[in-house]
Amino acid sequence: MRKNTSLAEGTEGLVYQCRLPLSSATLDLVSGLVRAHLKKIRSRWRKLPPGRIALIVLAVLRHDQRLSDMAGGNGVSASTVRRWLLEVIGLLAAQAPRLDRALKKIARKGGVVVLLDGTLVRTRRRAGNENRANYSGKHKAHGLLFLALTDERGNLVWISAARPGRSSEITTARHNRITTRLREAGLGALADLGFVGLDDDPDAPVIVTGRRATRGHPLTDAQKEANRLVSRERAANEHGFADLKNWRILTKVRMNARHATTLLRALLVLTNAEVHR
Known part of the structure; x- marks a missing residue:
């Protein structure tokens, strides 16, 4: 049986959108950490700028978006999005207090x-x-x-x-x-x-x-x-x-369960950035 991989007429390049209910301060926090990390390791370039990387990672964390979906919508591979995700949650977890x-x-x-x-x-x-x-x-x-x-x-x-x-x-x-x-x-x-x-x-x-x-x-x-x-x-x-x-x-x-501690502590930092009673 032949598999049809062609797109429907008029749908080329279309990507669905959803609202990310986070403050601009949270986005600035994450993009600032990414920017500082790239400067520290002297990385010459990334496929996307720090602001876009931060937005993709926050969408995965907030809405549990699948990595392949975010990758396809931004012109990168799923492994790249996974690497960005682990990198950013590591940077955020380092900010969590002892x-x-x-x-x-x-x-x-x-x-x-x-x-x-x-x-x-x-x-x-x-x-x-x-x-x-x-x-x-x-x-x-x-x-x-x-x-x-x-x-x-x-x-x-x-x-x-x-x-x-x-x-x-x-x-x-x-x-x-x-x-x-x-x-x-x-x-x-x-x-x-x-x-x-x-x-x-x-x-x-x-x-x-x-x-x-x-x-x-x-x-x-x-x-x-x-x-x-x-x-x-x-x-x-x-x-x-x-x-x-x-x-x-x-x-x-x-x-992987070994990343769960890092994930929770990263979300602690993001939660405190969003909510302060």
């Missing part, structure tokens, strides 16, 4: 508490021995676990490295030494019931969670009211995750 510096910055501004929570970023199902590692029994899906800290208004300040989806939030928090970092900065944190037992100093806790009922010990009215108070104060944390997941590339991460 945990200790982020906490000290909040303390200098007079903050007293941060909000701690975890989220699962879904990924493709992996084959072989790595299949079960990324399967989360809690969410019944394959993904990578990330912890995040926000300030009291819901602005993201830090994101952890990726952990397999089967990891628990409390184990991931211990791996990142969050309790120690909070004490060093003189801050406290509000967290959900998934972090009960994380603080190893019950006499002077820095992580405040609700109370969990057991079969033989139901919660009292005072404990229920305390749980509602913690939940109300933690609501801003959900806004931070919602802002982060507006980047549709996180709907299902298709890139």
Whole structure:
């Protein structure tokens, strides 16, 4: 059977357009990083100018555009767009703050508490021995676990490295030494019931969670009211995750899992450039 590869009459050179709901400041930020990087490595030329490269990468991140679609519309190859994507998210991730510096910055501004929570970023199902590692029994899906800290208004300040989806939030928090970092900065944190037992100093806790009922010990009215108070104060944390997941590339991460940490930290920088409460 012969395959017809000819274009319909009048469609030569047509490319569909879509709106990119990002500020010009975000585009300037990314294009400025690309321009500085090219100057640093003394690159003589690229197929497209830094502004166009930034626009293509932002479209992939925001709308989860396929690389081949963006490549065909801009006269480059899909491998070139992939290289630009990895290059730009690496430049952005380098701007993300470290945990200790982020906490000290909040303390200098007079903050007293941060909000701690975890989220699962879904990924493709992996084959072989790595299949079960990324399967989360809690969410019944394959993904990578990330912890995040926000300030009291819901602005993201830090994101952890990726952990397999089967990891628990409390184990991931211990791996990142969050309790120690909070004490060093003189801050406290509000967290959900998934972090009960994380603080190893019950006499002077820095992580405040609700109370969990057991079969033989139901919660009292005072404990229920305390749980509602913690939940109300933690609501801003959900806004931070919602802002982060507006980047549709996180709907299902298709890139290699080793790039997921770099991707999330790059999106943290872009989210903070777009949203500041």
